[in-house]
Amino acid sequence: MERDGYTGHRAFWFRFAMTLAVFLTVLVAHGDEVNVAVAANFAAPMKRIVADFERDTGHKVQLSSGATGKFYAQIRNGAPFDVLLAADEETPAHLAQEGAAITGSRFTYAIGRLVLWSPRSDFVDVDGKVLQRGNFDHIAIANPRLAPYGMAAVEVLRSLGYYDALVPRIVEGENIAQAYQFVASGNAPLGFVALSQVMKDGRIREGSAWIVPETLHRPIRQDAILLGHGINNVAARTLLAYLRDNKARSVMQSFGYAW
Amino acid sequence: MMSLGTEDGVAILLTLKLAGLVTVLLLIVGTPLAWWLAHTRSAWKGPVGAVVALPLVLPPTVLGFYMLLAMGPAGPVGRMTQALGFGLLPFTFTGLVIASLLYSLPFVVQPLQAAFASLGNAPLEAAATLRAGPVDRFFTVVLPLTRPGFLTATVLGFTHTVGEFGVVLMMGGNIPGQTRVISVQIYDHVEAMEYARAHGLAAAMVIFSFLVLALLYRRQRPALL
Structure with a gap:
């Protein structure tokens, strides 16, 4: 009986090890x-x-x-x-x-493509003239020191000549996801985000947007x-x-x- | 040598201003709250104590995210501040002060609550038999006897606000002189791969925190931690 119990244990551990080995092989080979x-x-x-x-x-x-x-x-x-x-x-x-x-x-x-976007419809016109009107407290961009989309946003504002006037109203997200968050939550009425963030199946998901011409910034x-x-x-x-x-x-x- | 640029200087001054203001406000608000928590038998003691302690256990990103939504144009706080003519709080220094008040609240209230609770009623009753009024009792009996608690509360409230990061990142908007505090500035330096500048500020912060805590703990056994 004693001996049987021992071999029984051995048989169990052998089977256990084999199962484990097979299982691991399947995982790796998968x-x-x-x-x-x-x-x-x-x-x-x-x-x-x-x-x-x-x-x-x-x-x-x-x-x-x-x-x-x-x-x-x-x-x-x-x-x-x-x-x-x-x-x-x-x-x-x-x-x-x-x-x-x-x-x-x-x-x-x-x-990547940059877009000036607002969750409100009719806020951003298709030519981006809203930047000239300036009827907003804050404009969100990604941190230009850290994020290429932020740098591109600054280049756009510079090429259009609005940068100096708008600097006091710029709020920076740590990355483009946070810039989007500032705009989507309504805390900034508009902002420069990645087109990919507001586009779905080839169309702007919601709100209003100006897809920034690529001539206004270096390609991302x-x-x-x-x-x-x-x-x-x-x-x-x-x-x-x-x-x-x-x-x-x-x-x-x-x-x-x-x- | 590690040099601190003017941008870093602005961030340091802003952080000290924020932490100083928040600590003073927290002592004013936190003292009666801690007193109430230490003495009440109300059924509200549990829920209120839990709300005070929430910032200890919640990730700052959760706090920051909800504050951003609550203070936004569609949030309850945002609607109120707009109706009162204050505009919106995110991206402003005032917004950071309010966020920090919530964030650092337990670090001030809990040491005070512990100090008040351990004081017991005996000294107050003795003072009352000597006809000391409530205000008099607080300033001549409670305050001197709970000084270590106040010291701990002040130091922890201040240093914790100095070290605040997640909440500021979520609702600050990184505006120089307004919301770009030291911790955010360090983060920017690191992300921008300017490690030398990050080291300058980060090392200063480690040394500052260490010295303050070492001084505090040399004087007394901490009431919290």
């Missing part, structure tokens, strides 16, 4: 996992693209959205991201120079790059290629991006 840091302005389209990608390839994607500058600091300090989808060109270039990213893998995945080129952490990650390379695929690009287009 596809690679890729950790992606994505700029706040591209979070919404990226979720749609990732859903397609996971269905098409069987790979798994973990998305973290936030400010590009914060990702830079985290990646420099060993954050386990495989891919960075930045809001600018400079950050991926810096990372490549510093050896934290793979130089040859950098490309422009999207060109958003670059992607493979990070050092993802150098041997098949899913990461597949995802980067997928971003240039027509399927992904039609999603981007519906959010107002070009490439």
